Amino acid sequence: MNAAKEKTIMVPLPSQAIIPERDAAKKPILEVHRLGINFGGLVAVEDFNIAVGRTEICGLIGPNGAGKTTIFNLLTKVYKPTSGAILLDGKDTANMNTVQINRAGIARTFQNIRLFRSLSVEDNVKIGLHNEVRYSMGTGILRLPKFFKSERRARERAMELLDIFDMTHLASHRAGSLPYGAQRRLEFVRALATNPKVLLLDEPAAGMNPSETEELMSNIEKIRDRFQIAIVLIEHDMRLVMGICEGIAVINYGKIIAKGTPEEIQANPLVIEAYLGKKKGDEAC
Amino acid sequence: MRRLRLRPSTDNLLTYGLVIVAYIVIRILIASGNISSALQGQLVPITAYIVMAISLNLTVGVLGELSLGHAGFMSVGAFTGVITATLLSTFADTTSLEWLSLALGMPWLRLALAMLFGGTMAGIFGFLIGVPVLRLHGDYLAIVTLAFGEIIKNVMNVIYIGCDANGILRISAVSANDLQLSEGGKIILSGPMGAIGITKISSFTAGFILILITLFVVLNLINSRAGRAIKAVRDDKIAAESVGISTWRYRMMAFVTSATLAGAAGALYALNYSTVVARKFDFNTSILILVFVVLGGMGNIRGSIIAATVLTVLPEVLRAFNEVRMLAYAVILILVMLIRNNSTLRRLFRRNGRNGAMRKKNLLNGGKGDEA
Ligand SMILES: Nc1ncnc2c1ncn2[C@@H]1O[C@H](COP(=O)(O)OP(=O)(O)O)[C@@H](O)[C@H]1O
Numbered sequence: 001m002n003a004a005k006e007k008t009i010m011v012p013l014p015s016q017a018i019i020p021e022r023d024a025a026k027k028p029i030l031e032v033h034r035l036g037i038n039f040g041g042l043v044a045v046e047d048f049n050i051a052v053g054r055t056e057i058c059g060l061i062g063p064n065g066a067g068k069t070t071i072f073n074l075l076t077k078v079y080k081p082t083s084g085a086i087l088l089d090g091k092d093t094a095n096m097n098t099v100q101i102n103r104a105g106i107a108r109t110f111q112n113i114r115l116f117r118s119l120s121v122e123d124n125v126k127i128g129l130h131n132e133v134r135y136s137m138g139t140g141i142l143r144l145p146k147f148f149k150s151e152r153r154a155r156e157r158a159m160e161l162l163d164i165f166d167m168t169h170l171a172s173h174r175a176g177s178l179p180y181g182a183q184r185r186l187e188f189v190r191a192l193a194t195n196p197k198v199l200l201l202d203e204p205a206a207g208m209n210p211s212e213t214e215e216l217m218s219n220i221e222k223i224r225d226r227f228q229i230a231i232v233l234i235e236h237d238m239r240l241v242m243g244i245c246e247g248i249a250v251i252n253y254g255k256i257i258a259k260g261t262p263e264e265i266q267a268n269p270l271v272i273e274a275y276l277g278k279k280k281g282d283e284a285c
Numbered sequence: 286m287r288r289l290r291l292r293p294s295t296d297n298l299l300t301y302g303l304v305i306v307a308y309i310v311i312r313i314l315i316a317s318g319n320i321s322s323a324l325q326g327q328l329v330p331i332t333a334y335i336v337m338a339i340s341l342n343l344t345v346g347v348l349g350e351l352s353l354g355h356a357g358f359m360s361v362g363a364f365t366g367v368i369t370a371t372l373l374s375t376f377a378d379t380t381s382l383e384w385l386s387l388a389l390g391m392p393w394l395r396l397a398l399a400m401l402f403g404g405t406m407a408g409i410f411g412f413l414i415g416v417p418v419l420r421l422h423g424d425y426l427a428i429v430t431l432a433f434g435e436i437i438k439n440v441m442n443v444i445y446i447g448c449d450a451n452g453i454l455r456i457s458a459v460s461a462n463d464l465q466l467s468e469g470g471k472i473i474l475s476g477p478m479g480a481i482g483i484t485k486i487s488s489f490t491a492g493f494i495l496i497l498i499t500l501f502v503v504l505n506l507i508n509s510r511a512g513r514a515i516k517a518v519r520d521d522k523i524a525a526e527s528v529g530i531s532t533w534r535y536r537m538m539a540f541v542t543s544a545t546l547a548g549a550a551g552a553l554y555a556l557n558y559s560t561v562v563a564r565k566f567d568f569n570t571s572i573l574i575l576v577f578v579v580l581g582g583m584g585n586i587r588g589s590i591i592a593a594t595v596l597t598v599l600p601e602v603l604r605a606f607n608e609v610r611m612l613a614y615a616v617i618l619i620l621v622m623l624i625r626n627n628s629t630l631r632r633l634f635r636r637n638g639r640n641g642a643m644r645k646k647n648l649l650n651g652g653k654g655d656e657a
């Protein structure tokens with residue numbers, strides 16, 4: 001990583017959330033107020049508040065079962081929140097479903113990889129481009145000129161995106177047959193293909209070896225810089241989290257127990273307790 | 286890591302080639318008198334079954350939804366087709382426009398329109414079923430299509446339809462007399478006796494052309510943006526939604542296309558006989574077509590064509606060994622299943638899109654309810 005990386009200065013918002021100073025001139029891309037959900041009595045997430053700056057890399061950490069993945073599912077409307085509001089680029093998303101959320105600008109990856117396993121790597125990315133390169137069913141069946149033009153464009157875009165992760169040589173392979181690390185990268189590319197404003201990564205480094213993780217870290221920063229998007233990531237690898245996240249929220253039992261910069265989080269006694277209190281096994285999940 | 290084998294375009298050319306070569310060979314056999322009359326009588330039904338198998342493969346193999354009432358759509362298409370063809374020929378007799386009379390006098394045009402209307406009507410039924418069912422997650426489509434097939438069969442069994450001399454349709458649910466047809470009127474549908482007095486206008490060539498059209502629609506659909514979306518929904522519904530694909534829309538697209546093609550096949554099939562009864566399109570027929578698809582391979586269009594042909598011809602061929610006919614049929618089915626697990630032979634019956642059996646992912650992994 002860049003040795004000369006500048007330290008991000010965080011500034012408070014009127015809502016008391018903090019975002020990077022460079023994003024402060026604009027509204028946060030994502031604002032979440034008092035988000036909550038319970039599953040038949042079990043309160044999985046409660047009173048969750050964050051704001052994410054337009055180009056922020058933001059970390060969501062906490063022990064296994066804390067509710068991190070559930071938060072991603074709430075943000076993307078896989079689950080319907082029982083309370084709270086999610087503002088994407090200042091707009092309320094209350095009436096949106098998963099599909100509309102993606103079109104509005106949130107893309108994600110999954111903790112338990114969900115690729116279109118029987119399809120080729122290239123097709124997986126092209127499916128991500130579904131709403132960018134469009135033509136009708138009739139155009140496709142009748143093979144009108146627009147079909148060929150659009151397909152060429154889709155292929156170019158797919159290769160461009162795959163190239164970021166050096167995956168172009170895998171384009172014709174079955175997604176399900178890729179090694180684990182490559183599958184995670186492909187999911188990342190597919191999410192990126194939907195042209196998001198906010199990218200949610202659920203444990204992107206899980207199952208990766210240290211050198212792969214290192215590469216992933218630089219790729220995450222590269223993508224943020226190149227596409228100027230916000231990235232929210234759930235991760236247990238503290239080297240990754242402390243290395244690239246600018247703002248971090250710590251969750252335990254569905255609640256935020258701490259928020260702040262990596263330095264603040266590392267020094268926070270509540271966090272240390274949450275992690276050290278039940279150290280066993282937690283790091284691995 | 287495995288590469289996907291053939292490029293789709295090469296693979297599709299192979300499928301078209303197979304169909305065209307088979308057609309030419311059979312034409313030569315007919316011309317040289319080298320084909321039994323029993324088999325010759327089977328030619329149109331075989332083409333209809335091929336279209337049925339390809340279209341069902343779109344729902345079961347490509348979309349990954351189970352449909353147990355595909356024959357119901359065939360039935361809708363068949364009876365709509367018969368009514369259309371009868372009305373058109375009545376119209377040809379009564380119209381004062383000479384060119385129209387001349388045009389509708391041509392059997393192939395009546396057949397084409399009958400297939401068009403039959404397909405459209407079946408597509409509409411597909412849409413009406415899809416509106417409530419395709420929004421649900423789980424195996425509801427199997428249950429509802431099963432019921433649909435039975436309902437259509439029973440409704441067609443009690444409906445009487447006739448047209449009088451000037452081409453006005455009359456419908457009754459009581460009896461043929463209740464239609465009160467005037468002189469020169471014609472009964473088209475006579476309750477349990479089915480459609481009667483059909484003018485046979487289907488032909489092997491028409492069936493061949495319908496297969497080509499079906500291949501064109503289905504293969505081009507599969508290898509396009511919409512087809513990718515359909516396959517994405519099949520492989521992972523939650524992931525498909527997460528990249529902005531409306532699952533409902535693409536499930537509907539595949540299902541309605543599938544129903545429409547089945548309707549056209551139904552019209553082709555019915556207009557090959559002088560009478561057709563609704564019982565012909567029962568649950569057994571739906572299962573038979575499903576067997577074609579499963580044996581031919583999920584998502585493997587060429588496999589569907591081969592399976593539909595072989596399994597329609599086979600019982601006829603086996604007729605020579607009458608006592609052991611069904612036994613032999615069963616043994617052959619089992620052998621095919623075993624052979625299909627052989628990797629060398631499997632290349633011949635290659636699956637188009639996916640490996641492994643039909644994944645009932647909604648059942649096993651849960652729909653929205655599971656951890657995403
Ligand atoms: N669909 C669901 N139904 C019931 N409980 C759920 C559901 N999804 C998640 N939970 C519960 O919510 C809690 C948080 O889970 P999760 O968000 O997956 O944790 P993690 O922080 O490890 O990602 C867990 O106790 C889990 O059992």
Ligand SMILES: [Mg+2]
Binds near residue numbers: 068069070
């Ligand atoms: Mg999780």
